[in-house]
Amino acid sequence: MNNLFILLGLTLGPVFPLLTVAQPTMTNVAGRNSISLNGDWQTIVDWYDRGEQRRIYLDEPPKNKNAFNEYSFADETLTVPGDWNSQRATLEYYEGIIWYKKELHLDTKPGERLFIHFGAANYRTKVYLNGQLLGVHEGGFTPFQFEVTDHANKGLNKLIVKVDNRRISDGIPALNFDWWNYGGITRDVSLIATPASYIADYFIQLKKGSQDTIAGWLQLNDNEGSENIALSLPDANIRHTFRTDADGYVSFAFHAGVERWSPSNPKLYQVEITSDHDQIREKIGFRNIDVKGDELLLNGEPVFLKGISIHEEIPQRKSRVSSEADVMQLLLQARELGCNFIRTAHYPQHEYLIRKAEEMGFMVWEEIPIWQGVDFTSPEITGKAQAMLRDMITRDKNRCGVIIWSLSNETRPAPDRNRVLRELASFSRTMDPTRLIASAFDQFKYSGNKIIIDDPLSEDLDLLAANKYMGWYTPWPAGPGNIRWETTYKKPLIISEFGAEAVYGNHGTADTASSWTEEYQAKVMEDNIRMFRSNLQLRGVCPWVLADFRSPTRMHSTYQNGWNRKGLLSEYGEKKKAWYIIRDYFSTHSRL
Structure with missing residues (x-):
C-alpha cells in the first residue's frame, strides 16, 4: 500500500x-x-x-x-x-x-x-x-x-x-x-x-446437504446501507449479482457445478467479491461433511479420519509457531505419517496452518481451549468461551478443510458444564450450520470388557470423541482385541487421543510403562490398533501427539524434565518406533 x-x-x-x-x-x-x-x-x-x-x-x-x-x-x-x-x-x-x-x-x-x-x-x-x-x-x-x-x-x-x-x-x-x-x-x-464502506464479513460454502448449491451471506461494515454486490468464480464461469439491504446485509444461494474438495483432490476456487466501494479475493473450496447414523460422510462417501494431534510448537527451538515455514514443518511431518486429518490441540492455531492444511488436503478439527479445570460456575466463562468460539469461526468459516468445531477437551460432566457447552453447541450451529460439532471426552464407565460412553453432552454433538490412554494411564481390563466401546448414541466415534510416553533412543523392555522405552510405546500403539479393529462404530483415530512438546507439569527428572514424551517424533524430529506403527496402520486403511 x-x-x-x-x-x-x-x-x-x-x-x-x-x-x-x-x-x-x-x-x-x-x-x-x-x-x-x-x-x-x-x-x-x-x-x-x-x-x-x-x-x-x-x-x-x-x-x-x-x-x-x-x-x-x-x-x-x-x-x-x-x-x-x-x-x-x-x-x-x-x-x-x-x-x-x-x-x-x-x-x-x-x-x-x-x-x-x-x-x-x-x-x-x-x-x-x-x-x-x-x-x-x-x-x-x-x-x-x-x-x-x-x-x-x-x-x-x-x-x-x-x-x-x-x-x-x-x-x-x-x-x-x-x-x-x-x-x-x-x-x-x-x-x-x-474504503469508508468495506466488505466486513462473508460466508461462502456449499449448502448443508447439497452438492451443487453455494449458499452464504455478506455483511458490509457499520450497516452502511444498500449496495450492489458481484460475486464471481472465474474458473467455474460463475457470476452473480445481489443487493444488500439497508443494514448492508445480503444472503444468497445459487446453483454451481463446482468440483468438490477432498484430501485426494484439494480443489480451491478463486472467489472475487466486489461491492460499490470495495473488492476482495480469496481461494475457497467446497465440500460436504455429514453424519448418517454412525457413518461419517465426506462428499456423500464414507471416510475414515487418519489423524494426528498437533501442538503449535517448534520443539527444536522451544518456541511457538510464527511463520509459514514453521507450519510447513509440521504439515509435512503429518503428510509423511500418512494422515488425512489433523486435530489442532487444544486451541485455534495459526491461520497459516489452517490455510496450508486445506491446500494440502488435510481435514481439520479446530477447538477452543476449554481444557479440564475451567470453572463453569463462573458467570464470565460463558461469555469468554463464546467470544473465542465466535472469533475462531469468524476467521476460518470459509476454510472447507475445517470439518469439525470442538467445544472442549476432557471436561467432567456436571450441570454447569453441561449447560455451558450446550449453549456453545447451539451458538456454533447458529454461526455455521454446515460443520460438525464435537467435544473430546475422557470420563467413561466400565463393565467387564466394555468402555461405556454415556456423557449427556453427547446428545448435543454430531460425533463422539474419546481420549483414552489404554495401556498407559488405564490398564487393559481384557485383551485389546476383546475391548468393546458401547454407547446408546448411534453416532460416529473418533478416538481423539491415545498413546504412551517414550524417550527417543531409550530401548529395552516392552513389558512395563515405567521403562519409558520406545518398545513399550510401540506395543501400546499395536494394542490400541487391535482394539480399533474390533469396534465397528469407529470412524477415525488421532494419536497423541506428533512430536514431544514442552509442559511444566511433566516433572520426571530422568525421562520428562519439562517435556511431554508422547510424541511419535522426538523434540529433534527423530522417529520413534511408534511412528512406524501408526504409519503402517494408516497405509493399510482403505477409506481415503
Whole structure:
C-alpha cells in the first residue's frame, strides 16, 4: 500500500473516547490492503506490574532537565511475531508483563479507514495509540483488531502494547494446562486500510446437504446501507449479482457445478467479491461433511479420519509457531505419517496452518481451549468461551478443510458444564450450520470388557470423541482385541487421543510403562490398533501427539524434565518406533 509508511519517530495525538474491548475481526485479513508491522519492537519487561502506574503507555519525554523516567524503551527489542520465552534466556520461564512499542508514520487518503489487526497475543492485551487506550483483548489464540481512523496522527504515531501471560483461575484455559505458556505477540500484526464502506464479513460454502448449491451471506461494515454486490468464480464461469439491504446485509444461494474438495483432490476456487466501494479475493473450496447414523460422510462417501494431534510448537527451538515455514514443518511431518486429518490441540492455531492444511488436503478439527479445570460456575466463562468460539469461526468459516468445531477437551460432566457447552453447541450451529460439532471426552464407565460412553453432552454433538490412554494411564481390563466401546448414541466415534510416553533412543523392555522405552510405546500403539479393529462404530483415530512438546507439569527428572514424551517424533524430529506403527496402520486403511 503506497500511502502508508513505517518510519521511526515520536509524536502525541489527540485524546479520544475509551474503547473497552476489541472489535469483531474482518474476514480474510490476508486479502486486504495492508502492510505488515512485524519485525523488531522495542520492549520493557514489567516484572512487578508497575508500568501503568508509571504511565509507560504515554512514553513521554521528561518535562524538564531535572525530571527523568524510571523506564526506557531504548535498549531491548523482541521480534514480532514470536514468543518472548524463546528469544531471551532470562525469559524462558517468565510469566508476567512485557510492554511493546512500535512507531508508525501514517499518510492516509481522504475517506480511508485504518485498523490495527493482531493475529494473536497471549493472554491479556491492552493496546494504546499515542498514549490513549484503544481497548483490551483476552485470549491467547484468536485474532483481534481496533480501528484507529479517528485517532491516528497524520505523521508519526506511537503504538504501545501491554501483553500479560499470567495464568488466572477464570481464564480459558485456566491455571493449569499441559502445554507451555508462551507469552508475547505471537502472530502477525498488520495495519489495514479500507474504503469508508468495506466488505466486513462473508460466508461462502456449499449448502448443508447439497452438492451443487453455494449458499452464504455478506455483511458490509457499520450497516452502511444498500449496495450492489458481484460475486464471481472465474474458473467455474460463475457470476452473480445481489443487493444488500439497508443494514448492508445480503444472503444468497445459487446453483454451481463446482468440483468438490477432498484430501485426494484439494480443489480451491478463486472467489472475487466486489461491492460499490470495495473488492476482495480469496481461494475457497467446497465440500460436504455429514453424519448418517454412525457413518461419517465426506462428499456423500464414507471416510475414515487418519489423524494426528498437533501442538503449535517448534520443539527444536522451544518456541511457538510464527511463520509459514514453521507450519510447513509440521504439515509435512503429518503428510509423511500418512494422515488425512489433523486435530489442532487444544486451541485455534495459526491461520497459516489452517490455510496450508486445506491446500494440502488435510481435514481439520479446530477447538477452543476449554481444557479440564475451567470453572463453569463462573458467570464470565460463558461469555469468554463464546467470544473465542465466535472469533475462531469468524476467521476460518470459509476454510472447507475445517470439518469439525470442538467445544472442549476432557471436561467432567456436571450441570454447569453441561449447560455451558450446550449453549456453545447451539451458538456454533447458529454461526455455521454446515460443520460438525464435537467435544473430546475422557470420563467413561466400565463393565467387564466394555468402555461405556454415556456423557449427556453427547446428545448435543454430531460425533463422539474419546481420549483414552489404554495401556498407559488405564490398564487393559481384557485383551485389546476383546475391548468393546458401547454407547446408546448411534453416532460416529473418533478416538481423539491415545498413546504412551517414550524417550527417543531409550530401548529395552516392552513389558512395563515405567521403562519409558520406545518398545513399550510401540506395543501400546499395536494394542490400541487391535482394539480399533474390533469396534465397528469407529470412524477415525488421532494419536497423541506428533512430536514431544514442552509442559511444566511433566516433572520426571530422568525421562520428562519439562517435556511431554508422547510424541511419535522426538523434540529433534527423530522417529520413534511408534511412528512406524501408526504409519503402517494408516497405509493399510482403505477409506481415503
